[in-house]
Amino acid sequence: MTMAENRIFYGFFAFIFGTCIGSFLNVCIYRIPENRSIISPGSSCPDCHGSIPFYLNIPILSYVCLWGRCKFCNHSISIRYPFVEALTGAFAVLLFFKFALTFALIYWFFFICVLIIISFIDIDHQIIPDCISIPGIFAFTSSFYFLPEMTVMQSFMGILSGGGILYAVAAFYYLVKKQEGMGGGDIKLLAMIGAATGIKGVFFTVFAGSLLGTVAGISTMFYMRISDTKFRIPFGPFLSIGAILYIFFGDGLIQWYFGTISR
Numbered sequence: 001m002t003m004a005e006n007r008i009f010y011g012f013f014a015f016i017f018g019t020c021i022g023s024f025l026n027v028c029i030y031r032i033p034e035n036r037s038i039i040s041p042g043s044s045c046p047d048c049h050g051s052i053p054f055y056l057n058i059p060i061l062s063y064v065c066l067w068g069r070c071k072f073c074n075h076s077i078s079i080r081y082p083f084v085e086a087l088t089g090a091f092a093v094l095l096f097f098k099f100a101l102t103f104a105l106i107y108w109f110f111f112i113c114v115l116i117i118i119s120f121i122d123i124d125h126q127i128i129p130d131c132i133s134i135p136g137i138f139a140f141t142s143s144f145y146f147l148p149e150m151t152v153m154q155s156f157m158g159i160l161s162g163g164g165i166l167y168a169v170a171a172f173y174y175l176v177k178k179q180e181g182m183g184g185g186d187i188k189l190l191a192m193i194g195a196a197t198g199i200k201g202v203f204f205t206v207f208a209g210s211l212l213g214t215v216a217g218i219s220t221m222f223y224m225r226i227s228d229t230k231f232r233i234p235f236g237p238f239l240s241i242g243a244i245l246y247i248f249f250g251d252g253l254i255q256w257y258f259g260t261i262s263r
Ligand SMILES: [Zn+2]
Pocket: 045, 046, 047, 048, 049, 050, 070, 071, 072, 073, 074, 075
């Protein structure tokens, strides 16, 4: 095989692998907020609870073959399931193309999987479970082992700045408005992102996440004509998108930004 054919072959393999992991992420997203085991029992229909045999549990394909319906009760199954599978597969491919077969690939894939779980739980329940973010802070401090540019000190500073920035914002908001605006979950999430990306990553993530969150918030308000100021869109997904943008484009964008303003 030529080099290009090789890349396509491994890229395809990465996608299949990613969708299988994505299938497991769906289980985590669905069960962790309910405090249920993510190991057993196996997958079942959310409606009739009929257990899904392994040959009907193939990522994306099963959904397409069954036209998005449960084989037993014909209840429609959320498009979210194949979407999360495809999303995880896509990130596996993109990471493989950026990092090839390195320790960085393993680290960032695991990191993005955790961000996907956190984001969808935040969308569904407006919470970020401590049982993911707190162990995450410790686990991702291992970045010095997987990433050539990271040190323990940088992780430590990332955790402090990540936790600190949002804590300061939350405390200020509370002083001014006398109500909670920023969830404690967001604070721990950004501390976790800091463990993986260091101070530079934290600032990039807050900047990109706030920008995207503001744009999305304003357009949702216009589109849905919501004037209620208590209307809240979860911040977790935007912080996650910010962190993922940093993994792929962070250094390039930071250089471009400072290159533009110093000219
Ligand atoms: Zn069913």
